[in-house]
Amino acid sequence: MPKRRWQGDEVQPNYHDRGANKPKSIYLVLDDWHGGFTIRKLDADSPDLSEPPVFRLASPLNNHAMDFAALGRNIIATSNQCAATLVFDTEAEALAIGNPLPDALLSSLNFFVTADDMLFAFAYYFTSRPPSFEVMTTAKEDEVRSLCPSTDWSWKSIPAPFTKHQRIVSYALHRDRRTIFVSVHDRNGSGTGTFSFDSENREWRRHGEWMLPFHRQGYFEADLDAWVGLHPDGYICSCQLPPLSTTTTMQQPSWKISNEQNLWSPIHQASKTEGASLTYLGNSKFFLVDCDVADGFEFQDAFNDPHGFVLNMTTFRLKYNHEGKLRIINRNTTSCPVSRQLSSFSPIAFWM
8 A cells, every 4th residue: 555654743853965056845835825826845755744944925915826836947927917027046045036827817717738848838717718828938149047127027918819719728839849739628619639839840730639638737757658647537647649740630649547546535625626736757667746625624614723734645656557557656645734715726856
């Protein structure tokens, strides 16, 4: 059975050969502070919430969720209710003012993905108008780390082939690190399918009426040569990458599901939006964070109570066995009580 460890249990220390390069850490964003959000720096091998957060971010509006995205070493915090953008530099542990959000990302449901040192945002308007596609770019001759977020980063709008009846449900970056695949659901049925966007040539292409099998973001894993993501039923799935060279529509790529272990339960999630969140740590290793209502609490009564929810942080690796089935190995879960403020926000983690 998978090993579950509760905070406070005796844990053997881990000794790492740090070398010359600064090691990466997990940066976990929680809504566990009554004034807004906290960012916590965690060791992937032994995540521990007992240490104070590295940063607290006051919410611009009470009882309203924020969006968080990663670009380089930076965590970018935005709200669809105000144009202000905040950039937390994880290396310097410093805060900067970012370039304001464009109007297209206000009063919308936004999804962010990074490709080719650019931050892309999809905005969904709940059938009032077609989804928009925005990109935040930087000066080509400079690295992201050397630029001033408020003056050297800029937002631009890119035409997208979607209608107001289409909603983005999943997306993933191709192995070439410049092509974004996007699956959309059409309320009318006729426009459901998968598209790709080449961030270098700024070109869209439709690949067929099939959908990516995972929910929200998938990650390319080189050893599996496949995308990995969370299946809506609570399992991990992998999906073969479609070819980029074809100019015609194609059938859905083959995909597999690791259904011997359910990593999270959608019906128990303490969020009405995203649910569990998956982060890729490299070398076939993943970090999954989800939040359940604690025993003895009803969903609506658990908020703002320091023991109202249980935060589960799970690390695991993936491989194909000799039969070609997707298997979860080296699974380890750390659970701890946590306070939650918002039903519209789910914890999210970044590896940087």
